[in-house]
Amino acid sequence: MGGLVAAAVPARAQTFQAEYVVSIFGLPIARSTFTSRWTETSYEIQGQVSSSGLAAIFDDTKGTVEASGRLEDKDAEPQRYELDYTSGKKKQWTLVRLEDGNVVATENAPPPKPRRHSWVPVEAAHLADVVDPLTATLVQAASPDDVCNRTARIYDGELRADLSLSFLRKAPAKVGDFEGEGVTCAIRFTPISGYRKGSKTIEYLAGGNRMEVTFARLGKTSFFVPLQGQVETRIGTVHFRVGKISGV
Template identity: 30%
Template sequence: MTRQALKFGRPGRVGLCLGALLLSWLPAAAQGRLDAQYEATLAGIPVGKGSWTIEVGDDQFSATASGGTSGLLNAIAGGSGNGTSQGRVVNGALIATNFVGSTTTYRKSETIHITLANGNVKEFNIDPQPPVDPGRLPVPDAHRRGVFDPMTGSILRVPGTIDPLSPEACHSSAAVFDGRMRYDLKLDFKRIETVRTERGYRGPVLVCAIYFVPLSGYIPDRPVIKYLIAQRNMEVSFAPLPGTRILVPYRLVIPTPLGTAMLEATTFVTQLLPPRVAKTQ
């Protein structure tokens, strides 16, 4: 692997981009749980592993993900990260109140905190505070309203009464603020296919194209930003959470100059949670 390839594919930055491109859509009300394991590959070579747990109750939800590089990439330029989002379930929507995401690479470690209220960012900070980059576009106050944090936003809600695995479910877009950058992610229908997980889900998935549209908080001259903006072959596959109108990312595919980058579930186990019994006097 060349030095130029390593610069483009640095695990901290690429990992954040892969995680961010797991999209942002509000889910419907449900009471269910997902326990999933994922493997990341680059040109067919394993480069990382991760896990993701989502639990949605009748009035609260939580989502937790973690992952890191593995194999040869870990020996050359290791990295790891984790994220957690918590909030309330209100009228069928997941309303995040807190998000925390941490990343560690061979160069640095940082933690991002975001506090939200009804989709509006109330507070956010990056620890340690990064140096000011004159090339980074500012984020106006308006771009921190009506947004989703990256973790809560990783789930696709299918509104109305249409089939959650129908082409219409891909006709969606989302506004995301990740603590540093504000961007839109747009979906379009590609196809429906069948998958067989090593453990857990076997059945149809909804495959949508992804289009990345940064609005503020980014550095326009960065090669990875230019590359993602120009991409027209990225896609995400969604699998259903039974008993709900929620679809969860099952596979993410991003072409790169080094080969196809893929994040795919190896374990995708779902279960329905019993409704909470109200306390009586």
């Protein structure tokens, strides 16, 4: 599964919770809380996201997202990914089911609108050996030196894209409640299918503009989780950083 979630997991159930703030131009635009639980044989991630600050005035967005799967033979096998959100008058629900790393069913309500000729369709081959966006945020590695230099094949129910990580630097980090060693990866976005050719947003993200994420080890486990990051967009650089952390 791209090596993104595997284990050296604890013998007993563990829980990790982190709160993040997303901002642009120094102004908060969203807040989120993610809770991860795992045992020797399974994992589950639940998240709540909502717009905040000025963003909430112009576009009130609230939603939940969940992912779960098995941990077997030191590999993750995502089984379920669900997204349910409301943004202004728009409502969207997505459910993706997976078996052995392959997508077996996708449901969207409302269903996608009819696609134009410029749409890049998702083919069956694109849905093999993939992870959902939440599973991809947990990186399994023996040491910080092994966190980067990997590619996540992500599918969110519509878009299929590759996120390729490469090493940038390793340095002490103090972010929110965390203080310790951090490793920063550069991220390269490559759209595969499920998008419109000529989309300015997709083209900008795929154009090699600056994207990076700093990871830190989760307690004494082999999991590394995001501490902070930034993504250059057409309207400015979006930053996220962790605040409160609790868990192992």
